[in-house]
Amino acid sequence: MKPIVLVTGGSRGIGAATSKHLAIQGYAVCVNYISNEIEANKVVAEINDNGGVAIAVQADVSQERDVIRLFNTIDQSLGKITHLVNNAGILFPQMPISAMTAERINKVLTTNVTSYFLCCREAINRMIEGGAIVNVSSAAARLGSPAEYVDYAASKGAIDTLTTGLSLEVANKNIRVNCVRPGFIYTEMHADGGEVNRVDRVKSSIPLQRGGKPEEVAAAIAFLLSNEASFITGSFIDIAGGK
Ligand code: NAP
Secondary structure, three states: OOOOOOOOOOOOHHHHHHHHHHOOOOOEEEEEEEOHHHHHHHHHHHHHHEEEEEEEEOOOOOHHHHHHHHHHHHHHOOOOOOOEEEEEOOOOOOHHHHHOOOOHHHHHHHHHHHHHHHHHHHHHHOOOOOOOEEOOOOOOHHHHOOEEEEEEEHHHHHHHHHHHHHHHHHHHHEEEEEEEEEEEOOOOOHHHOOOOHHHHHHHOOOOOOOOEEEHHHHHHHHHHHHHHHHOOOOOOOEEEEOO
């Protein structure tokens, strides 16, 4: 039986690279997306063309009803989930806290934090021994993103704490919960922050002198999900070129 993984936000960027990487490793993959059906279908087609198994499921993971529908769809279409990658995330244009509205802050928190809690809940209520979760946090949790998006950085700090707490809650069921903290990775997310070329602007400040690729994050996620990491839980891998 194939392991069954949900990758939230699997249609683009890090989630797309992770979906493809895990499919090659033999997982049946649920590629979740919120609005970009074309990109999600491209990921699924590439996996299926290469002999893998994948489905695309639209769901806004910040909404409880959508999350329940998403997991019920996985139950019916692929079977009981064995692995979860909490990856879907957003940020908004760069600005200091002095200019932020409650609407913006709440949107960031429900999309980046509530969604991870809800997907963890649905996953651990289904997972048996040997299940594993990887939460995608950010180096921003350590760095704070001053004058850019402290709301986003704080949401990622919450994900680090979720990882620690949940890993301890479910360790006696032999379900592992780990976290990756990417740094500056070439994806479309930076355009949402209002700076398409953000990675190139900052790359000279990164010890390895370059930005990262989504595939480099996918490899670390795949390792933490795998049996190669069977004694690793509540741990963090920084994928940030030394920053
Ligand atoms: P991205 O290229 O902007 O892709 C975002 C993905 O999330 C898309 O698949 C999008 O779906 C999906 N999504 C957004 N809101 C959603 C919602 N409410 N429900 C379901 N899906 C939703 O982002 P990325 O750069 O790959 O980032 C992925 C993760 O890595 C995020 O958690 C981000 O915070 C983290 N990260 C990124 C970087 C970086 O430098 N890129 C650094 C550190 C951490 P649609 O395609 O349908 O819009």
